[in-house]
Amino acid sequence: MENQFAHLIQEIGEDIGREGLVDTPKRAAAAFRFLNSGYHMTLENVLNQAIFEADTEDMVIVKDIELYSLCEHHLLPFIGKCHVAYLPRGRVLGLSKVARIVEMYARRLQIQERLTKQIADAIQTAVDPVGVAVVIEAKHLCMMMRGVEKQNSVMMTSCMLGLFRKQISTRSEFLELINRR
Numbered sequence: 001m002e003n004q005f006a007h008l009i010q011e012i013g014e015d016i017g018r019e020g021l022v023d024t025p026k027r028a029a030a031a032f033r034f035l036n037s038g039y040h041m042t043l044e045n046v047l048n049q050a051i052f053e054a055d056t057e058d059m060v061i062v063k064d065i066e067l068y069s070l071c072e073h074h075l076l077p078f079i080g081k082c083h084v085a086y087l088p089r090g091r092v093l094g095l096s097k098v099a100r101i102v103e104m105y106a107r108r109l110q111i112q113e114r115l116t117k118q119i120a121d122a123i124q125t126a127v128d129p130v131g132v133a134v135v136i137e138a139k140h141l142c143m144m145m146r147g148v149e150k151q152n153s154v155m156m157t158s159c160m161l162g163l164f165r166k167q168i169s170t171r172s173e174f175l176e177l178i179n180r181r
């Protein structure tokens with residue numbers, strides 16, 4: 001991968017021998033591997049058995065999870081926030097696990113729509129809740145830095161499963177809670 005980054009740098013007309021660029025292929029390769037490290041994670045090892053019995057049926061919300069991913073069309077970042085909610089059916093996830101699930105899928109080449117659904121499906125698989133809701137709001141650098149250069153547009157995607165899909169009042173409660181600052 002280092003050689004391939006060196007080649008790319010030469011292709012744009014740079015001098016690969018220039019002092020500031022000497023270690024760049026190595027660093028870029030390490031960064032690219034890290035940003036795509038989600039391919040080597042599975043739901044099972046991310047959860048690491050951090051699922052607990054709980055007799056609550058109240059909505060669990062984790063909001064404002066920082067999100068960094070790479071768009072699969074341009075290999076440019078999209079950056080934003082992810083909000084997740086679920087309605088437990090006897091089991092809850094360990095506190096940090098929702099964020100870890102978001103990371104596992106964000107650190108892959110993605111489109112925002114698929115990322116949103118993968119997170120929702122993973123929560124569904126992990127604790128079989130009565131419902132799951134995921135909302136992602138993100139800015140795409142491929143839109144901001146190139147092409148149409150729309151600096152302030154935010155893309156919103158959502159995936160609602162179970163009761164969040166069926167019941168408007170449940171969905172509204174979630175949307176109201178994530179919009180409250």
Ligand SMILES: [Zn+2]
Binds near residue numbers: 073075
């Ligand atoms: Zn893109």
